[in-house]
Amino acid sequence: MHGEHTDERSADSACVIDVDDLPDGLVVTDRDGHVLSVNRAATRLTGIAGDQAVGRHVRDVFSFRDHDGRDWWKWLDTYGGLSTRTRQPELPLRTPGGQEMHVAARLVRRPERGGEIVRVVITMRDAGARARIERSRADLVSTVAHELRSPLTSVKGFTATLLAKWTRFTDDQKLVMLETVNADADRVTRLITELLDVSRIESGRLEIHRQVVDIPARVQKIIDGRVAAGEPEGRFLLRVLGELPETWLDQDKIDQVLANLMENAVRHGRGTVTIVVEPNQWGVTVSVRDQGEGIPPELATRVFRQFWRGNARRRGGTGLGLFIVKGLIEAHGGSISVQRGPEGGAEFRFMVPTGTPDFA
Numbered sequence: 072m073h074g075e076h077t078d079e080r081s082a083d084s085a086c087v088i089d090v091d092d093l094p095d096g097l098v099v100t101d102r103d104g105h106v107l108s109v110n111r112a113a114t115r116l117t118g119i120a121g122d123q124a125v126g127r128h129v130r131d132v133f134s135f136r137d138h139d140g141r142d143w144w145k146w147l148d149t150y151g152g153l154s155t156r157t158r159q160p161e162l163p164l165r166t167p168g169g170q171e172m173h174v175a176a177r178l179v180r181r182p183e184r185g186g187e188i189v190r191v192v193i194t195m196r197d198a199g200a201r202a203r204i205e206r207s208r209a210d211l212v213s214t215v216a217h218e219l220r221s222p223l224t225s226v227k228g229f230t231a232t233l234l235a236k237w238t239r240f241t242d243d244q245k246l247v248m249l250e251t252v253n254a255d256a257d258r259v260t261r262l263i264t265e266l267l268d269v270s271r272i273e274s275g276r277l278e279i280h281r282q283v284v285d286i287p288a289r290v291q292k293i294i295d296g297r298v299a300a301g302e303p304e305g306r307f308l309l310r311v312l313g314e315l316p317e318t319w320l321d322q323d324k325i326d327q328v329l330a331n332l333m334e335n336a337v338r339h340g341r342g343t344v345t346i347v348v349e350p351n352q353w354g355v356t357v358s359v360r361d362q363g364e365g366i367p368p369e370l371a372t373r374v375f376r377q378f379w380r381g382n383a384r385r386r387g388g389t390g391l392g393l394f395i396v397k398g399l400i401e402a403h404g405g406s407i408s409v410q411r412g413p414e415g416g417a418e419f420r421f422m423v424p425t426g427t428p429d430f431a
């Protein structure tokens with residue numbers, strides 16, 4: 072223990088702690104609840120500056136309440152309770168503004184054991200972000216369960232029917248049922264692959280293996296694939312503007328991004344799909360635009376969320392595509408946005424920096 076040492080080392084800056092350096096909010100009050108000091112993080116969290124609060128009662132300034140609306144200060148009861156009580160464990164509370172916060176308190180007694188309370192030290196940290204994550208996780212579980220159940224119900228229904236009444240169906244009927252089962256099984260597999268991507272993105276475990284990637288060549292390859300699968304040639308138009316720098320990217324992931332955006336333009340958009348590749352200050356910009364209805368500006372951030380699919384439910388997507396695309400682009404250090412294209416439809420535009428070889 073250093074105690075009140077005054078040797079040279081403890082006097083230097085390493086040992087001086089400023090409450091404004093703390094990551095958590097800190098409010099100190101006297102035993103009655105009159106505010107003595109407020110640190111910078113508390114001001115940031117609550118929007119209340121120290122000079123607005125000092126001298127006033129904590130209940131009037133911060134007024135934390137629990138989820139049942141009970142006044143936290145009253146509950147803390149600095150005059151009552153056991154004289155050995157020194158702390159109040161962290162609780163999720165709300166400010167009148169509806170902000171969620173985790174608040175804990177320490178009751179400072181003199182003498183330390185069993186003495187009178189002289190000060191109350193309150194710490195707070197933002198719980199909003201954590202609560203939002205927990206809520207979205209609960210939504211995710213129910214959405215995933217639902218998404219998995221419908222194809223599995225169909226698989227189960229058709230196999231059960233075929234097993235029970237095999238001889239009663241013609242070969243053609245059996246073929247149709249088996250094709251449906253096959254497509255539904257593919258759908259389940261795809262959904263699970265996408266969910267694994269989502270979990271890698273969310274936990275930051277997405278690995279990028281860089282190599283030189285020729286973006287226009289990758290676009291052309293996807294176009295060729297789609298044309299070979301029966302789409303009309305004129306549906307896609309690739310334009311390269313200017314001279315592109317050499318880009319070090321993860322080829323599989325860039326393929327996935329391009330394929331997703333082009334698939335969306337076909338499935339949710341209309342007309343010709345134009346892919347423009349051009350250099351920018353620090354890398355390459357790719358725009359994928361179509362001539363469909365586009366995306367209203369107020370939905371421009373929502374389309375990148377998990378499971379958001381507008382009124383496209385009938386078109387059979389899961390709403391994970393753009394969330395994954397955004398995660399893949401950001402893992403490359405790039406960014407993506409959507410706006411109205413020059414011909415009215417949606418224009419998804421992403422930028423990726425040129426990157427460097429993995430071990431450079």
Ligand SMILES: Nc1ncnc2c1ncn2[C@@H]1O[C@H](COP(=O)(O)OP(=O)(O)OP(=O)(O)O)[C@@H](O)[C@H]1O
Nearest residue numbers: 335336339340380381383388389390391392393417
């Ligand atoms: N080019 C586009 N034009 C109009 N709306 C679009 C376009 N691209 C995406 N959207 C809208 O954004 C929603 C989210 O797209 P996203 O790719 O994330 O999901 P999805 O295509 O529905 O399903 P998934 O890609 O997982 O199969 C779509 O459902 C659609 O409503």
Ligand SMILES: [Mg+2]
Nearest residue numbers: 335388392393
């Ligand atoms: Mg999609």
